[in-house]
Structure formats: C-alpha cells, structure tokens
Amino acid sequence: MTQETKSVGPIQSAPRRFFRSQKVRQVKGFITQGVVLLISALMGSLVVFALLRLLGGDVAYILLGMEATQEQVNMLRAELGLDRAWFVQYFDWIKGFFTGDLGTSFSGSYEIFDQIGKRLIPTLLLAFGSLFVSIFLALILGTYAALNVDNAKGIATDIVSQIGTAIPAFWAGLILVVVFAVSLGWFPAGGYIPIQEDFWGSLRSIFLPIVALSLGITSVTTRFVRSAMLDVLNEDYIRTAMAKGRTRKRAVIIHGLRNASIPVVTVGALQLGNLLAGTIVIESVFVIPGLGQLLLTAVNGREVIVVQSVVLVILLIILVMNFLLDIAYGLLDPRIRDKRNGTNNG
Amino acid sequence: MVEQVLISKRVRSRTKFSQLPATLIIGGILVGFLFCVAILSFVWTPYDPITLNVRNRYLPIGSEGYLLGTDKFGRDVLTQIIMGARNSLFVSVVSTLISLMIGTLLGLYVAAAGARVKNIVSRAVDVGVAIPGILIAMVLATAIGPGNTAAITAIIIWFIPVSARVVIGPAVQVLSQDYIEAAFGYGRKKWFVLFNHVLPNISSTIIVQASVMFAAAILIEAALSFLGVGAQSPIASWGRTLKEAQPLMEIAPSLMVVPGLAIVFAVLGFNLLGDGLRAYLDPQQTRKR
Numbered sequence: 001m002t003q004e005t006k007s008v009g010p011i012q013s014a015p016r017r018f019f020r021s022q023k024v025r026q027v028k029g030f031i032t033q034g035v036v037l038l039i040s041a042l043m044g045s046l047v048v049f050a051l052l053r054l055l056g057g058d059v060a061y062i063l064l065g066m067e068a069t070q071e072q073v074n075m076l077r078a079e080l081g082l083d084r085a086w087f088v089q090y091f092d093w094i095k096g097f098f099t100g101d102l103g104t105s106f107s108g109s110y111e112i113f114d115q116i117g118k119r120l121i122p123t124l125l126l127a128f129g130s131l132f133v134s135i136f137l138a139l140i141l142g143t144y145a146a147l148n149v150d151n152a153k154g155i156a157t158d159i160v161s162q163i164g165t166a167i168p169a170f171w172a173g174l175i176l177v178v179v180f181a182v183s184l185g186w187f188p189a190g191g192y193i194p195i196q197e198d199f200w201g202s203l204r205s206i207f208l209p210i211v212a213l214s215l216g217i218t219s220v221t222t223r224f225v226r227s228a229m230l231d232v233l234n235e236d237y238i239r240t241a242m243a244k245g246r247t248r249k250r251a252v253i254i255h256g257l258r259n260a261s262i263p264v265v266t267v268g269a270l271q272l273g274n275l276l277a278g279t280i281v282i283e284s285v286f287v288i289p290g291l292g293q294l295l296l297t298a299v300n301g302r303e304v305i306v307v308q309s310v311v312l313v314i315l316l317i318i319l320v321m322n323f324l325l326d327i328a329y330g331l332l333d334p335r336i337r338d339k340r341n342g343t344n345n346g
Numbered sequence: 347m348v349e350q351v352l353i354s355k356r357v358r359s360r361t362k363f364s365q366l367p368a369t370l371i372i373g374g375i376l377v378g379f380l381f382c383v384a385i386l387s388f389v390w391t392p393y394d395p396i397t398l399n400v401r402n403r404y405l406p407i408g409s410e411g412y413l414l415g416t417d418k419f420g421r422d423v424l425t426q427i428i429m430g431a432r433n434s435l436f437v438s439v440v441s442t443l444i445s446l447m448i449g450t451l452l453g454l455y456v457a458a459a460g461a462r463v464k465n466i467v468s469r470a471v472d473v474g475v476a477i478p479g480i481l482i483a484m485v486l487a488t489a490i491g492p493g494n495t496a497a498i499t500a501i502i503i504w505f506i507p508v509s510a511r512v513v514i515g516p517a518v519q520v521l522s523q524d525y526i527e528a529a530f531g532y533g534r535k536k537w538f539v540l541f542n543h544v545l546p547n548i549s550s551t552i553i554v555q556a557s558v559m560f561a562a563a564i565l566i567e568a569a570l571s572f573l574g575v576g577a578q579s580p581i582a583s584w585g586r587t588l589k590e591a592q593p594l595m596e597i598a599p600s601l602m603v604v605p606g607l608a609i610v611f612a613v614l615g616f617n618l619l620g621d622g623l624r625a626y627l628d629p630q631q632t633r634k635r
Contacts (some may be wrong), residue, residue, distance in 0.1 A: 040419070040473045051489050162621075166613035168565055171606035174592060178599045270476065277478030281569050296573060299488045307488045311481055317423050318476050 029172045030327060037323045044315045048308045049090050051248050059304055063106060072283035080106065083328060097309060112306055115294060116313060122192050122206070123290035124317075126282065127275045129210045134218040134271075139264060141218070141256060144227020147249065157222070164219030173212035173285035180208060209286045213278050217271050224267045228260040234257070262263060273318045370622025373557075376615025384432040393422040395429045396580050407600055414604050415588075418594060423601065429582035433494070434612060437577075439565030441498045445505035446556055452506065453513025454540045457521055468514065474507030479566045480573075487575040497576040499511050501563050512555045516548040550627035557620030561613045568609050584609050 060068075060076040077083045081092070096102040101111035141157055150152030181189035187208050194336065195202040232238065241251035282294030287293075291310055296308035363371075398419040405416040414423040456467045459475075483500035491495055521544060529539045570576030571585030576623065577588070584605040591601035 036469055036473070040470075044477075048485055054489075098549055162617065163610070163614060166561070166610045166617060168568055168606070168609050168613075170569060171588060171602075174588065174595065174602050175606065178595050178602065182596055182599070196399065273478040275474045277480035280480055280484070281573060284573055295484055296575075299484050299492070299575060302488060304488065307485065311485055314481060315477065318478075319473070322473075322476055 002036070033323055037319050040313040040319055041312075041316060044319075045088060045094065045308070045312050046090070048311050048315075049086075049093070052304050052308055053086060053089075059106075059302055063302065093305065093308065098314065102305060102309055105185050105298075105301075105306055107301060107303070115306075115307060116291065119289055119291045120313070121194070122288050123276070123279050123283070123292060125195070125206060126209055126213060126279045126288070126290065127272065129206065130217060130275055130278075131272060133210060134214040134221055135265065137214070137218045138221035138225050139257065139261065141222040142264070143229055143252065145222065145226040145258075146229035146233060148253060149226075158226075161219040161222045161226075164215050165223070167215055169212050169216055170281045170285050172215050173209065173282055176208045176212055177285070190285075192286075192288040206288075209282050209288060212277050212285070213275060216278070217275060220255050220271065221264065221267060225260060225264050228263050229256060232256040232260045262329070266325060270322075270325075272321050276314050276317065348502055351525050353500070367622045367625040369618045370626055372484070372509060373615050373618030373622050375619070376611055380431055380612050380615060383428055384435045386534060387428045387432045391425045391428050393425045395421070395425050395582055404503065407604070415600060417590065417601055418598070422588075423604055426582050426587050427584070427604060428585060430584040430605065430608065433577055433581055433583045434519045434564050434609075437494060437498055437501070438560045441501035441562050442505065442556060443504040444560070444561045446509050446552065448502075449506045449509025450513050450545075450552060453510040454517055454544060456510065457514050457517035457544070458536055464514075464587075467510075471507045471511050475511055477504070479504035479562075480569060483566070483570050486578055492575040494577050494581065497567055497570045500570075501566060504566075505559055505563075508559070509552075509555060512551060513548060516551050517544050520544045521545045550623070553627065554620050554624045557616050557623060559608070561616035561620070564609065564612050564616065 043085035059078065060073045060082060064072055064076060074083070081089065084092075093102070096113070100113045102116075104111055106114075141161065145154045145161070148157070148273070179187050180186050188205050191205060193201040194203045229252070233252065235256075238248075238251050238257055241255050242248060279290060280295060282288070283290045283292035284296060291313065295307065295310045297303075298310065352369075398421065400610055403416060403418055407415045416422055417426070452467075456464055459467075479500055482503050483497055485498050486496040487493075490499075517540075526539060526543055529543055529560065536543075567583070568585035568588070571583040572589050574589065579582035585603055587605040588602060591598070591605070594601055
C-alpha cells in the first residue's frame with residue numbers, strides 16, 4: 001500500500017528478474033522489519049536515557065537529600081560515574097546491558113544484571129501464560145457469541161465480555177485473593193514458588209495471578225473473535241461446506257475458526273505489551289518477585305540504571321514479539337504478504 | 347451529495363429516544379452520572395475528605411450516617427469515592443483531549459504528506475502503539491517524581507500514536523474523494539481542506555475513539571495510583587483507596603469492593619458510550635459487523 005508498484009515491462013534482464021522475485025521481496029521485507037526493530041530499540045533506549053537524565057535532575061542530590069554539601073555530591077557523582085559525558089554513560093550502559101555487567105544498584109544491595117535475569121522468569125511466565133489462556137478462551141467464547149448472535153446466549157456473552165473489559169486486573173486480583181485465598185484457602189494469597197523447585201506448588205502460586213491478568217485480555221479478544229467470526233460466517237466457503245452436508249456449527253469450527261484465528265492471534269499478541277504492563281500491577285497485588293516489583297522499587301528509590309534497564313528489557317520483548325508476529329502473519333496469509341511487498345501476481 | 351446530507355439529517359432528527367442504541371443510553375447515563383458526581387464534589391461532599399475520625403473506624407457498609415462505611419482512619423468511604431471521581435475524570439479528560447488534539451493534527455499531516463513520510467511515520471506509530479502506558483509512566487515517575495503530572499504526561503504520550511493511527515486511515519480515504527480534488531482545484535490550501543473537509547468527515551471516528559480513550563485513561567489512572575506512582579496524598583483516587591485497603595483485606599474486605607465497582611462502572615460507561623456512539627453515528631459500519 002505504501003510502496004509504489006512500478007510497472008514491469010515484458011523484457012527483463014536476469015538479475016532484474018531475480019531482484020523482483022517473490023523470495024527476494026520476502027527477504028527484503030524481513031530485513032526492513034529487522035531494521036525497524038533495531039531503530040526502534042535504539043530510539044527507545046535513547047529516549048528513556050535522555051528522559052531520566054534531563055528531567056530527573058541530579059540523582060546524587062536526590063539520593064543524598066537537601067542538606068548534602070557540594071563535596072559530598074561531587075564524591076557520590078564520581079563514585080556512581082555520573083560525572084562523565086552523557087554519551088560515555090550511555091555507551092557504558094548499552095555495553096553493560098549486552099555483556100551482562102550493569103554494576104550494582106545505588107543502594108549496593110544487588111547486582112542489577114543478575115536481578116533482572118532472575119526476575120524475568122516469573123514475569124514471562126505470567127505474561128505468556130495469560131496470553132495463551134486468554135487467546136484460547138477468547139476463540140471459544142467469541143465463536144460461541146458469533147454463532148448465537150441473535151439470541152439470548154449471544155447477548156449474555158456480549159454483556160459478560162463488556163463487563164470483563166471494564167474490570168481492572170489489579171482489582172480482580174484483590175477480589176480473587178479475598179475469596180479464594182483468604183476465605184476459602186484454596187490458593188496461596190501471594191508469593192511465587194520457582195517452577196524448578198515445586199512444579200504443582202508453582203502452578204498454584206501463579207494460578208490466581210494468571211486468572212486476574214487474563215480477564216481483561218480475554219474479554220477484549222473475545223469481542224474481536226466475535227466480529228471476525230461474524231465476517232467469516234458470510235463467506236462463500238462456509239456456504240459451500242454447508243451445501244456439502246456439514247452442519248453450520250461444524251462448518252464454522254472446521255473452516256471458520258482457522259480463517260478467523262489469523263487476525264485474532266495478531267490482536268492477542270499485540271496485547272503482549274498490555275500484558276507485560278499488567279504484570280507490573282499484578283506482581284504488586286500478589287507480591288511476586290518479578291520485573292514489575294523490581295521496577296517499582298527502583299522507581300521509588302530513583303535507581304536510574306535499574307529503571308532504564310528493566311524498561312529496555314520489556315521494550316525489547318515487545319519489539320521482538322511484534323517482529324516475529326509480522327513474519328508469522330505474512331507466512332500464514334499470503335494475501336497480506338503480497339500486498340505488503342507490493343507484488344501483484346493475480 | 348447535498349441531497350444526501352439533507353435526507354440523513356431529516357432521518358436523524360426523527361430518531362426517537364426509544365430508537366437510540368441501548369448501549370448509547372446506558373453509557374450516557376453512567377457517564378452523565380459520573381460527571382454530575384465529580385461536579386458535585388466541588389460544592390458538597392457528605393463529610394470533609396481529609397478530617398480523620400478515629401472513633402468511627404471500620405464502620406460497615408450501610409452504617410447510620412455513613413452509607414458506604416468508613417476506612418481505617420474513620421473517613422467516610424462515600425466521600426472518598428466522590429472525590430476519587432473528580433480525580434479520575436480530571437486525569438482522563440485532560441490527557442485524552444490533549445493527546446487527541448496532537449494526535450489528530452499529526453494524523454492529518456501524515457495523511458496528506460508524501461509516501462515517504464507516510465511510510466516512516468506509520469511504522470513509528472505502529473511501534474508507539476505497542477508500548478504500554480504504565481511503562482512510560484514508570485520512566486516519568488522516576489524522572490519527575492510520582493504524581494498526577496507524571497500520570498497525565500504518560501497517558502498523553504501513550505495516546506498520541508493511538509489517536510494518530512485512528513485518524514490516518516480514514517483521513518487518507520477521505521482525501522481520495524472527488525470533492526477533495528475539487529477543493530484543491532478551487533485553489534484551497536492544504537490545511538484549509540484538511541480542517542474544513544477532512545476533519546468533519548472523520549469526526550465521528552474521533553468522537554468514538556475519544557470515548558474509548560477516556561475509559562482506558564480511567565483504568566490506567568487507577569492502576570498508577572494503585573502502584574503509588576499516580577495521585578499522591580491528600581488527593582483522593584480510586585486506585586489509592588484500593589492500595590490502602592489491600593493490607594486490610596482480612597479485617598475489612600468490604601473496603602475493597604466499592605472503589606473497584608466505581609472504576610468498573612466508570613469504564614463500562616465510557617465503553618458503552620463509545621459503542622453506542624459508533625452505532626448511532628456510523629450505522630452502516632455497525633451493520634456490517
């Protein structure tokens with residue numbers, strides 16, 4: 001759409017034909033996506049770095065308080081390496097980020113890189129767990145709503161998904177804790193058991209957080225599935241399948257679901273950013289030692305390097321997921337790939 | 347074209363209240379109620395929101411004189427909720443309106459710009475949309491300290507690419523119409539055409555989007571103040587009320603119910619209003635769905 005399609009004459013030289021071929025275009029598309037990924041990551045890290053340095057004022061002043069003398073401030077600045085030029089600090093940070101040496105936190109209580117690595121696991125477990133749960137549930141609920149579009153069952157599903165969209169994940173988490181942990185005692189009220197220590201205990205400890213996180217995403221995605229399925233229901237191939245003797249339900253489940261799932265997976269996966277943001281809040285509700293908790297304590301302690309590193313990690317996860325999704329999307333649906341690459345081969 | 351407009355106007359003026367989409371009515375009532383409560387808070391609240399009254403701590407819902415009970419400091423919960431509505435609306439209205447304005451201008455500019463600009467900005471917008479608001483708020487809270495300013499700024503930054511993306515598509519479509527070409531042929535300048543011909547034609551999309559953004563802003567405001575990076579004491583906020591109720595969940599679980607319900611009804615109201623407006627302003631698209 002954005003690229004111009006140049007008309008190709010009947011006579012082409014061999015190399016030219018090669019560069020216009022389907023495969024090369026596809027690879028060129030991947031490379032463009034990769035470049036976009038790199039530029040976005042670079043820009044993101046620069047913006048975060050700049051925001052924290054320019055708006056944040058002098059970290060040393062904030063850490064030492066108002067009564068600090070200039071000498072104390074200068075000493076702390078030198079100790080933390082804040083007296084160097086900004087680009088030296090930036091490259092030092094980026095180098096440390098990829099070589100695994102980000103130094104210790106200002107408070108000196110932990111190695112930043114090790115902490116991030118340790119806390120990445122519960123956060124990813126929560127985010128991807130909820131992603132799969134909500135896409136799975138949304139496919140079922142959305143199809144159900146689309147099949148029952150004109151009766152009470154469908155309307156009930158609509159109302160439930162509409163309310164589910166409005167419930168904040170952290171409130172859902174609080175209520176779940178009160179009901180299932182405090183009152184009924186079925187699940188632990190908080191904390192996280194590493195999966196390598198106790199598999200079932202670990203699942204029990206992340207069950208309620210995943211339910212709380214999935215609620216909103218499931219509802220949003222259900223509404224997408226519903227509208228995608230309603231589009232699919234009008235397609236010719238559903239009618240053909242029904243003419244060949246399938247029931248409407250089977251036709252939809254066999255042919256429709258597969259076609260509707262492409263946009264649905266996209267929408268669901270685009271929610272990954274929201275899910276990662278949601279884990280920050282949910283970890284706070286369930287006291288799970290993940291990236292969110294680290295970020296939150298770092299924000300309150302003005303741990304600039306921790307904040308920018310955690311933010312960059314989350315940013316990279318989102319960007320890489322979008323990149324993979326873009327590729328997968330093109331592979332799944334050739335029509336989109338051709339449109340994007342500007343080819344028009346009938 | 348003129349005839350078409352006249353007909354649609356005539357039809358619209360005949361729409362009876364009962365023919366309006368149900369979602370529009372319910373959403374309108376919820377949102378209207380929310381605004382009334384927020385305005386009411388400036389002139390009257392049941393009790394003073396800040397004064398502590400230790401004697402009346404932990405009164406249950408429905409106590410005499412305290413309709414929704416009291417918290418651990420003996421403050422009236424209903425008062426906290428009313429004051430919280432004010433903060434929620436303030437944050438969401440300010441941030442949504444500012445980001446819509448910037449986003450719309452950006453979107454219009456990009457829609458009328460050349461292919462290269464369009465390509466680059468669209469890609470940037472796609473990336474921007476994927477970045478969660480809470481993350482931006484965390485960075486800003488570290489930089490300028492937690493508070494409403496950090497929350498509002500974060501929501502604005504978060505929403506600009508969202509609103510730009512909503513504008514670009516329809517604007518490009520409108521720009522390809524014949525009457526736009528006619529306007530240019532008549533010698534109109536680019537921004538005149540954009541404001542007088544394109545903007546009115548995409549306004550329904552923007553209005554619907556605004557409603558959805560209000561809802562999202564209320565949700566993120568609550569989340570941020572729950573995390574302690576949004577509104578600070580003594581400003582009442584639904585999220586902060588929930589934060590204060592969290593350690594008390596075994597003593598007074600009911601303290602958690604009311605602020606949460608307030609958030610749900612506010613968000614639901616704006617979401618329904620958005621759906622209803624979409625159905626009302628753009629019936630064709632809704633029927634297609």
